[in-house]
Amino acid sequence: xxxxxxxxxxxxxxxxxxxKQAIARLNETGLQIILVLDExxxxxxxxxxxxxxxxxLKDIALDAPVSHVMRVNSLVVPPDVSxxxxxxxxxxxxxxxxxxxxxxxxxxxxxxxxxxxxxxxxANLMVIMAGGLGTRxxxxxxxxxxxxxxxxxKPMMEHIIERAKGEGFTRFVVAVHYLGHMVEDYFGxxxxxxxxxxxxxxxxxxxxxxxLSLMTPHPSEPFVVTNGDVLSDIRYGxxxxxxxxYGASATMAVRLYEWQHPFGVVQTEGVDIVxxxxxxxxxxxxxxxxxxxxxxxxxxxxSNRHCDMPMLFEQLHAVGKRTVAYxxxxxxxxxxxxxxxxxxxxxxxxxxxxxxx
Numbered sequence: 140x141x142x143x144x145x146x147x148x149x150x151x152x153x154x155x156x157x158x159k160q161a162i163a164r165l166n167e168t169g170l171q172i173i174l175v176l177d178e179x180x181x182x183x184x185x186x187x188x189x190x191x192x193x194x195x196l197k198d199i200a201l202d203a204p205v206s207h208v209m210r211v212n213s214l215v216v217p218p219d220v221s222x223x224x225x226x227x228x229x230x231x232x233x234x235x236x237x238x239x240x241x242x243x244x245x246x247x248x249x250x251x252x253x254x255x256x257x258x259x260x261x262a263n264l265m266v267i268m269a270g271g272l273g274t275r276x277x278x279x280x281x282x283x284x285x286x287x288x289x290x291x292x293k294p295m296m297e298h299i300i301e302r303a304k305g306e307g308f309t310r311f312v313v314a315v316h317y318l319g320h321m322v323e324d325y326f327g328x329x330x331x332x333x334x335x336x337x338x339x340x341x342x343x344x345x346x347x348x349x350x351l352s353l354m355t356p357h358p359s360e361p362f363v364v365t366n367g368d369v370l371s372d373i374r375y376g377x378x379x380x381x382x383x384x385y386g387a388s389a390t391m392a393v394r395l396y397e398w399q400h401p402f403g404v405v406q407t408e409g410v411d412i413v414x415x416x417x418x419x420x421x422x423x424x425x426x427x428x429x430x431x432x433x434x435x436x437x438x439x440x441x442s443n444r445h446c447d448m449p450m451l452f453e454q455l456h457a458v459g460k461r462t463v464a465y466x467x468x469x470x471x472x473x474x475x476x477x478x479x480x481x482x483x484x485x486x487x488x489x490x491x492x493x494x495x496x
Contacts, residue, residue, distance in 0.1 A: 141218075141239055141248035150174050150249070152205060154183055158194060159201040161186055162468045166372065170251065172236040175209050180245045182238060184209030188377070188468075195395055195466040198422070215240045218247060225250050261307040263360050263379060269296060269367035270316030270341050270350065284318040286367030287325065294325065296367050300332055306376045308363070309334050314350035316341040347428075349446040357434050364448075366428035372469040373429060381465050382431035388460035389452055390431040392467050393424040427467060436460070 149168045152161060154175055161173050165188060173186040186209045194208045215238045216225060229237055229252050239248030269286040280288070286296035300311060311329060315322050315338055322338075329336035339353045347366065361382055363375050373392060382390040399420050406414040430448060439454045440446055452462045 142251055144248070146170075147174065147246070147249035151176050151246075152186075153177075154204065154206045154209075156205050157202045158191065158199065158205060158208065161205050162191060162201075165191065165468065166470055169372070170236070171374075172249075173205065173209075174238060174246055174249070175205055176246060180247075182213065182215065182240055182244055182246050184211045185213040185236070185238065186210070187236070188374075191468055192381075192466045195468065196464070213238060215244075216250070217241070260309050261376070262310075263308065264310050264312055264358050264362040265303050265308045265375065266312045266314065266339075266351065266354075266362060266364045267296060267299060267367045268314050268347055268350065268364065269322055270314050270319065270344065271366075271368070272317045272344070280317075282318075284315075284321055287318075287321055290370065295370060296322070296326070297332070298370060299365060299367065300326075300329075300334060302372075303363075303375050304332065304334055306374060308375065311336045312339060312354065313337070313367075314339040314341060314345075314353075316344055344445070345443070346445045346447040346450075348440070348448045348451045349444060351432075351437060352440040352442045352444065352446070354437070357437050359434060361431055361433045364430040364432060369428040370472045371427070371429065371467070373427075373467050374469075375429075378429065378431050378465055382433070382463070385463045386461060387431075387463045388433045388436045388455050389462045390465050391448070391452060391462070392427040392429040393464045394427050394467055395422060396425045397422050424464060424466070429467075431465070 147170075150164065150170055150172055151174050152164060154177070156175075164173055165171060171188045175183045175186065177183055184206070186205050190208050190210065194203075199207065214228065214232060214234065216228065218239050218241065225237060228234070229250070235252040237250040238246055239250065241247050267286070269284065271285055272280070274280075287294045289295075290298060296313075303311075311334055313322060313326070313336055319338070319340060326332070326336055339350045341350055341353070345352075348364075351364070361379055363379060365375075378390065378392060397420055400418050402418065404416045404419055405412060406416065426449065436451065436455055439451065439458065439460070456462050
């Protein structure tokens with residue numbers, strides 16, 4: 140039940156490592172935890188995905204040391220504790236990781252929730268928006284809808300479904316319009332992938348949210364919505380948990396985007412120069428095209444009317460509904476241009492051999 144040392148060793152960082160290194164390590168391992176150890180393997184603290192997201196929301200600099208965000212009193216267990224107690228502790232505390240330490244508080248192992256219990260099927264829907272014209276991807280989309288463009292030998296949308304299925308999602312609703320028959324012919328009702336797929340057929344383009352008004356009946360549980368051209372390692376189940384924890388009507392996954400001004404900036408007050416900043420770096424959160432919505436969010440929508448997701452969020456906010464941001468750090472690519480499609484294929488072809496080992 141304890142993962143091999145060769146596995147948990149990949150999560151280790153020294154206290155001098157910074158947040159950027161921690162994010163890179165989290166994305167490399169996929170284990171959602173960093174163990175911050177001293178030179179003798181003593182546990183100084185842990186950093187989880189959640190800790191990173193809170194740091195991003197607080198605008199903590201990416202070059203800040205992990206010691207600024209790590210948990211120093213992490214729950215740990217000795218090596219001889221029973222499986223039943225490990226399960227009870229992890230379930231009661233909603234932990235996905237539990238370090239194993241010896242009498243000297245040296246890390247000697249790690250329990251992972253995903254290795255203890257098999258992922259159960261979720262009741263929540265996933266809605267995939269696959270009706271866009273894909274104008275920016277022409278000529279690739281002249282005879283092929285954007286979500287059907289191949290990445291590493293299969294359609295982008297198939298990657299999305301397979302990843303979601305691995306987290307227990309089995310019920311999918313796909314909104315189609317442009318060349319929608321190609322999507323339906325390929326995926327059918329989902330039997331080949333071991334899932335259930337239904338379709339929302341737009342007679343006119345309804346935007347990135349409008350097709351949700353066509354759902355009949357409305358979902359009874361919170362559900363995930365994703366654009367059909369977004370490839371990411373985000374954990375959809377965690378997005379839903381975050382959404383429910385904050386009591387939101389709508390949650391938007393956002394990414395921190397940084398860009399550097401190409402010139403030195405002169406700071407002025409009137410005609411007086413009061414300072415200089417050499418090629419400053421600006422930061423902002425951008426919409427990642429992945430959302431969690433509660434059923435009550437659909438009440439703000441007019442049936443069969445054009446509506447984009449930012450508009451829906453604004454409408455919900457205007458009537459007092461809570462809308463929140465879910466900061467994500469996972470690998471993410473919006474395949475909107477030919478260069479993005481080339482990048483998606485290059486990255487997935489490079490990763491494929493590693494998954495086969």
